[in-house]
Amino acid sequence: MAAEQRKLLEQLMGADQLIGTGAQGRNSQLSITDPKVCRSYLVGTCPHDLFTNTKQDLGPCPKVHSEGLKAEYDSASPAEKAKWGFEFDYMRDMQKYIDDCDRRIETAQRRLEKTPDEIRQTNNLLKQIADLNNTINTGLLEVSVLGETGSVAMALNEMHKIRTAKQQKETAERDLKNLQDTSGPSGHQKLQVCDVCGAYLSRLDNDRRLADHFFGKMHMGYSDMRKGFKKLSSELKGRAPPVRHVEEEDPYSAGGRSGGRGPRYGGGGGGGGFRRRGGRW
Template sequence: MAHRTFSRKTILRRSASPPWPLSKESCWLMGEQLLAGPGASRAPQLSITDPKVCRSYLVGTCPHDLFTNTKQDLGLCPKTHSEALKSEYENADDQQKRKWGFEFDYMRDMQKYIDDCNRRIDSAQRRLEKTPDEIRQTNALLKQIGELSRNIEDGLIEIQILGELGSVNTAVTEYFRIRQQKQLKEDRERELKALSDTSGPSGHQKLQVCDVCGAYLSRLDNDRRLADHFFGKMHLGYAQMRKTYQQLQKDLQGRQPPIRDEPSGPRGGYDDRDYGGRSGGYGRRGGGGGGFGRRGGGRW
């Protein structure tokens, strides 16, 4: 039986297309360019100024890449991340970068997520505030402590006057009364401290809110647990975002964003009102990166 022979061109031509018909789903899964053969044309490359390109990715780090696999995972970025365009931006001179003005896009994107985080921090802080009954008890104790302090001060003055007048017995009686007032004042101060330590829905755990990422932390946590938080992906992501935002605010101060013929809205176009330093300081109060307790530097 004679064997048929095929030329090399015939084999390549036949292997370039599948030997059986494929469904649309199969074509999509395998990739249209792969099935189209070596002569097919590729999709056109986007230009660096195309609104579909993620400008945060070009300038720095896209917020969508900061929180993957965390509780704040933002999902995939709807814009295009192109390494070639990022390299083009990095190699451009300062004059060209100022003309593009992509830093303003980056700053606006970060501001959006920083504002969202700050709202979560405020909401979490309100959940830790005292109940109306705890506020009433605190005010009552403060009032009693204030009255006792005034009575003690007046009593000491009276004892001094009685001593100068020679009324020793009356002065001694007043002295013992003042001692009772001091003891009562110390008791009320201990009650106030106990109420402060245990007030709020989770006061017994001594919870506070991280000033950078909004997570709950406890003063009872050991150093290992605190380190796990402060070096965790979510905390470091927000710390990096706040620090970068604050630096961009300084760098772009006095500069106006370029005028573009692009639609306004999420991640497109400009609104000068978006740039005024409303929020986004590092640690919300502008200091440090380990914000804990909304006011401080330091760990607590």
């Protein structure tokens, strides 16, 4: 509750006017390199600000959003920005939430997969349709040969078999379509998973409902984050992150003192060592 009240006050008064509040005014002299400052906010958009009032609301950011420090960062020279290396922190922050989203997408897609029995029924119907199609083609060839030899009675008998095979094939194709429409836990709804934000979509939705989704805050937030990550990784390709002193490390990062692991960036010059998951950025 206190964090939400503080966030509301920051919006009304400006974050800089609140920096001096808190235990003994400990934030009154924050520098731009202080680990308590949100580096994602300085470089671009903090993920905590992207999904407010959505299903993926992350709550208030635990770090300081200072408009003054953001203005200082924006006016800094390229050399100063390269020395700080906040872009690498921003990439790491975005990748954390992109990876979480990708895991939700994979889980949601597995929930829509067919059961083993549905897969067996599908394979049986496909084999039955293929066999009947082969019977029909062979029968038509046989009728042609019998007609040329004048075996009319045998040709008529073969035509009867062909008509029967065609009816059986039509029945099998209808069964296959019905199985495909209703298979899976929610198959009757024709659900699919959005590969950007992980939400369920129905193929039966009209254009208005689809537009509400694709222009919704959650979808646009993940779309902007993925585009920003891809653009920044391209810009930083071949650049090594700066070497930082211990007191400059971000305590919330994988390389900070509380993370227990080394930074994920800083290897091979391939976009700072960030990885791509599942063919998506």
